[in-house]
Amino acid sequence: MPSSQTPPAGSTAVDPTAVRPPIDDARIVRTTPDALRAELLALKNDGFAMLLDVGGVDYLERTPRFDVVYHLLRGMTAPQPERVRVLCGVDGPEPVLPTVSDLWPSANWAEREVYDLFGIRFSGHPDLRRIQLPDDWVGYPLRKDYPLRGPALERTPRPSFALKSNVAAGTPVFGKTAAALQRQIVAARAAEAPKDGEK
Amino acid sequence: MTERPLPLAMDIVERSDTNMVLSMGPQHPSTHGVLQVIVEIDGETVVKADPEIGYLHTGIEKSAENLFWTQASTVVERMDYLSPLSNAMAYILGVEKLLGVADQIPQRAQQLRVMLCELSRIASHCVWLGTGGIDLGAISGFFYCFDLRERILDLNEFSGGARMHPNYLRIGGLRDDIPAGFLEKVDELIAMYYPRMRELRALLQKNPILQDRMIDVGILGADDAIAWGVTGPALRAAGVAYDVRKAFPYSGYEQLDFEIPTRTEGDAYARFLVRLDEMDQSMRIIEQLRANLAGGPVMVADTKYAPPPKETIAVSMEALIHHFKYVSESFRVPPGDVYSPVEGPRGETGYYLVSNGDNRPWRVRTRPASLYNLQVLKKIAVGEFIADMVVMIGSLDPVFGEVDR
Amino acid sequence: MALASPGEFLLARVDEVARWAQSSSVWPLTMGLACCAIEMMTATAPEYDIARFGSEVFRASPRQADLMIVSGRVAQKMAPVIKRLYDQMADPKWVISMGACASSGGVFDNYAVVQGVDTVIPVDVYVPGCPPTPDGLLYAVNLIQQQIRRGGRGGILARA
Secondary structure, three states, rough: OOOOOOOOOOOOOOOOOOOOOOOOOEEEEEEEEOHHHHHHHHHHHHHOEEEEEEEEEEEEOOOOEEEEEEEEEOOOOOOOOEEEEEEEEEEOOOOEEOOOOOOOOOOHHHHHHHHHEEEEEOEEOOOOOOOOOOOOOOOOOOOOOOOOOOOOOOOOOOHHHHHOOOOOOOOOOOOOOHHHHHHHHHHHHHHHHHOOOOO | OOOOOOOOOOOOOOOOOOOEEEEEEOOOOOOOOOOOOEEEEEEEEEEEEEEEEEOOOOOOOHHEEEEEHHHHHHHOOOOOOOOHHHHHHHHHHHHHHHHHOOOHHHHHHHHHHHHHHHHHHHHHHHHHHHHHHHHHHHHHHHHHHHHHHHHHHHHHHHHHHHOOOOOOOEEEEEOOOOOHHHHHHHHHHHHHHHHHHHHHHHHHHHHHHHHHHHHOOOOHHHHHHHOOOOOOOOHHHHOOOOOOOOOOOOOOOOOOOOOOOOOOOOOHHHHHHHHHHHHHHHHHHHHHHHHOOOOOEEEEOOOOOOOOOHHHHHHOOOOOOOOHHHHHHOOOOOOOEEEEEEEEOOOEEEEEEEEEOOOOOEEEEEEEEHHHHOOOHHOOOOOOOOHHHHHHHHHHHHOHHHHHH | OOOOOHHHHHHHHHHHHHHHHHHHHOOOEEOOOOOHHHHHHHOOOOOOOOOHHOOOOOEOOHHHHEEEEEEEEEEOOOHHHHHHHHHOOOOOOEEEEEHHHHHHHOOOOOOOOOOOOOOOOOOOOEEEOOOOHHHHHHHHHHHHHHHHOOOOOOOOOOOO
């Protein structure tokens, strides 16, 4: 079965975002952390009023290691709506990107989630803290080197009350158990059935 | 228990000079799920509302990276658990685009997918309407709505095998053709739907208490909605007629005749009316599909992606080997990335899928409609009464499986 | 069964009546987490109607509830909250672990889901399913009622 602690096989030296069949889902723009804000601001001024999503991808063996992916939308009610995907590679032991939560308030939680799950910080974010996991969680789970089942903590041993039977011995049974119900049914059928030689 | 410091949920209520900081949730009677809202109130008025999420974080995206492409649709279905078929649809359409078979899906499969997704939409809106009513005290509406939902779950079970997460939509088409009698059941549903909606509208729409509690509550304007990334009925109630089914049509929606209900007021009542009208439009789509359902196969012909028919496995060696490989190794998806949205009941639910050529997804990033819809609560709750918090959360209709994933 | 005194017979009858009353009015706590919560809500809807088994109302306050139906996957952030709610419930109390995720982690064997709520609180009845049909939940409530009537942990005299 596929689920396991090790990251799945397959090389990411090939950048999947560069090798793709022709799919008409969005115009693709690749940028760098320094040019990110300028690029997004230019797109916003060009009419891309809605930031659909901010997500992260960990490519592990590629340089730069992470990709932060922004999806923007323009012309929602126009005859030809258009989507654009901005990919920004970021790397380093402490990856940092500028925030865009002042351009689009929707980025606030999305960037917090990218921080929570990948460890990519966003400079200038008003409230950068973990959002999905408890505040004291160590590690960034969606990174490819984070094991699926989490750090090897000792599993909580099953408490003893989960194993003991909770019907105290010797207590009188009140109410119909399955066996008593069965006896009642059998008795009722015997009483109903016409006896041989009668009627 | 581990020695971890208690989460924000368990902090003591603080009282500053005039404002009270209150923790609403994560367990509270309004049955929307595990949400905690830290509200700061000055008397009865909300000064600041800070939703705290993550109480249902399931690591679905990490799980999906360790499952085959065909298996990942099962965990992805459990995100927006009120309309599981919409999530599966978005994911599967994305994979089909990466495979390059998006235009080879048989028409019958596409139509049945759309029919089931629209039924899912009606079922989801039934839950929204029922629980929204309970929040306001209109408990009898809940029973009418859930009875309608039962008929739809019956159809799910009849076609797919399970009431809520059937995994009936597969990559390349459907798992199997619909059983005999399915279309007759759809006819029965169509016949009982309109009288039931009339009853519900009579019960709720002109109800003075409901109108008092919903009109002018939680107003969200069009510019704010766009800036905060809100999609779905909340955006359409603010005046922006954006619907993924019309803007980026998929799976045959361009041939269907339906409208996008839109309002301009942007308050909770407008969102209420938009969703009621959406249910009617969904039923209109279902009627059209029922009348024009094509015949033919329900699975793509390319045998690389389609499992062999079950009846051949016992008699043909090749079919047996094919089935074995399909189940134990699945197929490889060419490298690439794609963003594939659908119009779910909550708005634009999309998946950004990345493949590196393997038989497992490299990344399944969700565009969670409910996350962005819920985030705007920070904006619309300010200045409202604490008693209206529940109305506002209900009118935004978040599903925490999708918010937290 | 030989009785030592008539007094013991009287207490036994009071015990039975008390347990009958308890089992006929088990009020659940609204502990809906995920998809199973929707099926739990459906169990209160007219098709399945849990109210005919005595669960007329679902209490939101743990102080007023007898039964906690943990319905849905338990995330790491939610586990201490469930423990606190369980502690806040007054004795006698029972727990149903509804669904595969609450019973064992379900489909989600990963970092984020607690692998079975019985690592956090003691559970009386486990209901398999993903999600279980409301029929399954009703059967679980029936089993809880049988457990109550037999006595044991959670009975009126709270024997261990």
